[in-house]
Amino acid sequence: MGQGLSARTDRRPVSSYGGAARKELSTKQFDVIALEAYINGDSAIDFCMSIHQHTPTIKIIMADMIDRELAEAKQNHIINDYVMKPVSVHSLMMMRISMVMAKGA
8 A cells, every 4th residue: 555645844944954854864765855946045956965865766856936056956967857836736746757657766
């Protein structure tokens, strides 16, 4: 039986939740994470690079206005995809399904 969908939100700056998020990522299994490119003014790109170092199979989707940094992060395989805000859970799930069908992830 499937595990279903579980979501967690955290609006603290990347610098303050990074350690807690990394610990949770090391103790639980996630298929995909979705986060904003900038949270309270802090870029999440470095956080994404550190996630890939420890959990290379996780898929990362960023939600924000599309800018050069976000486009380059996708081009350099730091993130898997991005979506314009506002975004619904349904849209994120459809993106994940597309990733699975395209790459067998």
